Amino acid sequence: MSFDQAIRNAFKNYVNFNGRACRSEYWYLVLFNALMSALMLTPLWPLGLVLDLAVVLPLLAAACRRLHDTGRSGWYLLVGLAPPVGSIILLIWLCEPGQPGSNQYGAAPGVPYGSAHAAAPVAQAGAWRLVGLAGPAKGLIYTLHPNSASNIGRSNTCAVCVGNTAGVSRIHCALRPLAGGVELTDLGSTYGTFLADGKQLPPNFPATLRNGDRFYLGSPNVMFRLERG
Numbered sequence: 001m002s003f004d005q006a007i008r009n010a011f012k013n014y015v016n017f018n019g020r021a022c023r024s025e026y027w028y029l030v031l032f033n034a035l036m037s038a039l040m041l042t043p044l045w046p047l048g049l050v051l052d053l054a055v056v057l058p059l060l061a062a063a064c065r066r067l068h069d070t071g072r073s074g075w076y077l078l079v080g081l082a083p084p085v086g087s088i089i090l091l092i093w094l095c096e097p098g099q100p101g102s103n104q105y106g107a108a109p110g111v112p113y114g115s116a117h118a119a120a121p122v123a124q125a126g127a128w129r130l131v132g133l134a135g136p137a138k139g140l141i142y143t144l145h146p147n148s149a150s151n152i153g154r155s156n157t158c159a160v161c162v163g164n165t166a167g168v169s170r171i172h173c174a175l176r177p178l179a180g181g182v183e184l185t186d187l188g189s190t191y192g193t194f195l196a197d198g199k200q201l202p203p204n205f206p207a208t209l210r211n212g213d214r215f216y217l218g219s220p221n222v223m224f225r226l227e228r229g
Contacts, residue, residue, distance in 0.1 A: 003028045010058040013065075017074055018164050021065035022098055022109040029055070029062050068105035068164075069098035104156050106136065106163030127229045128177045133214065135222035136162045143229070149176040151187070152217065152224075167191045167218025173201075175226075181208045182226050184215060191218035 006028035013019075036051040064074030070093055080090040098109065130142040130150075142160050144150050150159035153172040162168050169189040176183040185206040186193035192200045196214035201207050209215065209226050216223040 003031070007032050010055070010062055013061060014058050015061055017061050017064045018068075019065055019106045020069040020098065020103075020109050021062050022069060023066070023095065025109065026062045026066040026094060029059055033059055063094065065105075066094050068103075069109060070096045071099050071103050071105075104154065104164065106161070128175075128182050129227045129229050130160060130175065131225045131227055133223040133225055134216075134220065136165055137222075137224070144175055144177050144182065146177050149174040149185075153189075162217075162222060165217075165222060168222060172217050176206075178208065181210045183207070184209050189217070193217055196223075 002024075006025045009025055010029045010032075033052065033055045036055060039045060039047060040049055040052065060077075063077055067074050067076050072093060076093065077090065079086040127146060128144040130144060132138045132140045132142075137160065142150070145159070151171050151174050152158055152160040152162070152168075153170050154162060154164060154168050155170040158171060169187075169191070171187055172189040173187055173193045174185045176185070183206045184193065184201065186201040186203050188203040194200050194216050195207070195209075196216070211226065211228045214223060214225045
């Protein structure tokens with residue numbers, strides 16, 4: 001990620017503590033913060049002060065996402081409050097490369113979400129596809145495996161992983177293609193699986209969906225649509 005992309009992404013995700021951030025995204029922001037701090041040693045110090053304060057929250061959020069990229073909870077930032085050993089350990093973590101592929105916090109930075117969690121690696125003519133309408137998977141398409149169930153949830157073991165999304169259980173629901181549709185089953189999720197009309201599915205009681213049917217996990221903010229390829 002380039003310097004300008006990192007700064008734009010930081011302010012776009014001003015207080016976003018979810019997801020992942022690569023090393024370049026975080027360290028370019030650190031550099032930007034250092035440059036703004038240096039302005040306070042010049043006649044432009046009022047501007048430097050304003051910009052330095054403006055970057056505090058984005059820098060904290062980016063550090064949290066950077067730890068997510070290494071597979072660690074953002075709460076490990078508190079280790080830095082125990083100098084000097086804690087600060088050194090935190091610095092090492094922030095310099096580590098990110099985990100390849102996906103982890104419990106989402107897809108690797110810069111990797112299209114669908115490519116990391118596609119339910120089947122190659123789309124086939126006539127195959128059932130899951131289209132993300134809202135949430136982390138918005139605009140992404142997953143091809144369902146024709147001969148087995150595809151789970152959806154926060155766990156990176158799911159065929160469709162939505163990362164650390166509020167209202168979604170680790171293994172929330174499952175989709176299984178049938179001859180005339182797709183069987184949707186809630187797997188005992190905390191916040192429920194719903195059809196587009198708001199009807200909640202009873203846990204472990206499958207419902208058959210047809211081409212074009214929509215459903216959501218927990219709230220309409222995590223919405224999907226089924227399509228026949």
